[in-house]
Amino acid sequence: MVGWSNSNDSWRWLGDHSRVYSVKSVRKKLMEDRVGVGCNVVRWSRWAPIKCNIFAWRAVLNRLPTSEMLIKRNINVESTLCLLCGSGEDTIDHILSGCLVSSLVWQQISVWCRIPQIFAFSSKDIMEIHSSMDLGKREKEILHGIIIIGSWRIWKARNLKLFEEIEVKIEDIMRDIKALGFLWLKNRSKIGDLVWDNWCRNALM
Structure with a gap:
């Protein structure tokens, strides 16, 4: 379903539940993706x-x-x-x-x-x-x-x-x-x- 509104277009950051982009949220996302890299060495x-x-x-x-x-x-x-x-x-x-x-x-x-x-x-x-x-x-x-x-x-x-x-x-x-x-x-x-x-x-x- 497509909806229209009078508000301006905007970007939303999907890497955090708040949808607000920040350096902190990017760093958190990157660290989540790297879990185990340092502690599970084969x-x-x-x-x-x-x-x-x-x-x-x-x-x-x-x-x-x-x-x-x-x-x-x-x-x-x-x-x-x-x-x-x-x-x-x-x-x-x-x-x-x-x-x-x-x-x-x-x-x-x-x-x-x-x-x-x-x-x-x-x-x-x-x-x-x-x-x-x-x-x-x-x-x-x-x-x-x-x-x-x-x-x-x-x-x-x-x-x-x-x-x-x-x-x-x-x-x-x-x-x-x-x-x-x-x-x-x-x-x-x-x-x-x-x-x-x-x-x-x-x-x-």
């Missing part, structure tokens, strides 16, 4: 590709286009349900730590790496899980990369379901994690003598 994996490290960084900062974030930007979405399990909200914390699919992936990674069962409540917990394990420096570095690659592959499965309607299969996700992990670790680290059969039995050997 340590990058030295051997995982940049695309996977950037994904991990954006996940911890909650800067990925989930339904939750699209709605905050006033973008209409058909559903807010998780595309992987259909039972939770499509947030990055749910996708990486609360979803049935991701839980099964972390369970299989735990068995594969012969470490205690991975439990997490947020994407930040997932990215830091390696530091809480009773492992040597080399094993922690390998596990860190595997976790980042696993998270990136789970996100990729979610996007394949959304854009190409490809059904999610745990075995496909795990196959890619193992294959890509082996390829990248062997060629992007100093562990050049990595053997496929040993890797498949236990990635942290």
